[in-house]
Amino acid sequence: MPTLHLLIPDLSCGHCVRSVTEAAQALDPQARVQADPSTKQVVIATTADPAALRAALTAAGYPPQA
Incomplete structure (x- = not known):
């Protein structure tokens, strides 16, 4: 499963x-998410489209840093 590494500054x-x-x-019910609020790092193993995932996170109020 592809893995997406993100920095989300608002993760606290x-x-x-x-x-x-x-x-x-x-977007992907089978997605596995590992998130560390202390470093703001998020790793998501998912088959979802990365652009759609970034858009969903932004809509949820947690835009990933470019």
Whole structure:
């Protein structure tokens, strides 16, 4: 499964992690999300289109850094 590595500056707590996970899994229910609020790093293993995933995260209020 392809892996997407993202930096999400607004990721700061467990609630943020849940929101990012839900946004990813709305596009790909099998997506595996690992997120670390202390480093703002998110790794998502998913078959979803990366552009669609970035758009979904942005819509959820967690835009990835370019």
